[in-house]
Amino acid sequence: MTKLAIIYHSAHGHTEHIARRVLEGAQQVDGVEVRLIKAEDIGTRPDDLVDFDGFILGSPTYLGGVSGQFKSFMDATGRLWRTQGLKGKLAAGFTVSSLPAGDKQSTLMSMFVFAMQHGMLWVGNPILPEQHSGVPYDEAANRLGSWSGLMAQAGHSAPADSFVPGDVKTARMFGRNFADTLRRVEAQARQDATAEA
Numbered sequence: 692m693t694k695l696a697i698i699y700h701s702a703h704g705h706t707e708h709i710a711r712r713v714l715e716g717a718q719q720v721d722g723v724e725v726r727l728i729k730a731e732d733i734g735t736r737p738d739d740l741v742d743f744d745g746f747i748l749g750s751p752t753y754l755g756g757v758s759g760q761f762k763s764f765m766d767a768t769g770r771l772w773r774t775q776g777l778k779g780k781l782a783a784g785f786t787v788s789s790l791p792a793g794d795k796q797s798t799l800m801s802m803f804v805f806a807m808q809h810g811m812l813w814v815g816n817p818i819l820p821e822q823h824s825g826v827p828y829d830e831a832a833n834r835l836g837s838w839s840g841l842m843a844q845a846g847h848s849a850p851a852d853s854f855v856p857g858d859v860k861t862a863r864m865f866g867r868n869f870a871d872t873l874r875r876v877e878a879q880a881r882q883d884a885t886a887e888a
């Protein structure tokens with residue numbers, strides 16, 4: 692079974708709400724076992740990461756970057772960086788913030804660089820913005836136009852589930868695309884290993 696971990700931090704529930712929608716999308720793909728893990732928890736036992744084939748990383752955007760708690764998780768993987776224990780695994784990222792732009796791109800970039808330093812392979816968010824096809828803006832997949840990772844916008848001080856339908860839909864599509872990509876890459880790797888044996 693191919694194993695995928697969605698690792699996230701969420702102080703007020705918005706990022707967790709999106710993480711659960713990403714999970715729903717990933718669970719639509721047969722042959723992939725998906726786990727939702729808090730960054731604070733896995734940060735205390737980073738060696739457990741080697742058991743997974745791929746990671747979807749999620750953090751709120753705080754002052755144009757990942758939250759302190761998410762950075763602590765990333766820093767806890769330093770020993771795995773030395774051994775390159777995560778090399779060749781797949782990774783993707785998502786972030787939630789309250790403003791339409793809000794410097795979310797910087798957050799995705801720090802996740803991307805983290806994945807690159809570990810030798811991982813980055814998977815983006817290949818979804819055309821549906822508003823270009825006439826879908827109402829709030830209902831459109833990838834309405835925020837982010838291909839390097841998933842972006843979602845939460846109303847300032849709004850309840851944790853107060854996302855527009857387009858962002859919820861995008862989160863499910865993003866999770867499904869990642870899980871499907873992971874399944875295909877893992878299947879190819881197994882086929883190659885069999886051919887070499």
Ligand SMILES: Cc1cc2nc3c(=O)[nH]c(=O)nc-3n(C[C@H](O)[C@H](O)[C@H](O)COP(=O)(O)O)c2cc1C
Nearest residue numbers: 701702703704705706751753754755788789790793
């Ligand atoms: C310390 C702090 C810094 C923040 N910085 C930004 C920011 O740079 N851009 C932005 O759009 N929102 C910013 N926000 C808003 C959060 O990104 C937003 O409330 C998000 O939904 C929080 O996610 P959570 O509920 O999962 O913790 C900030 C919030 C806090 C508490």
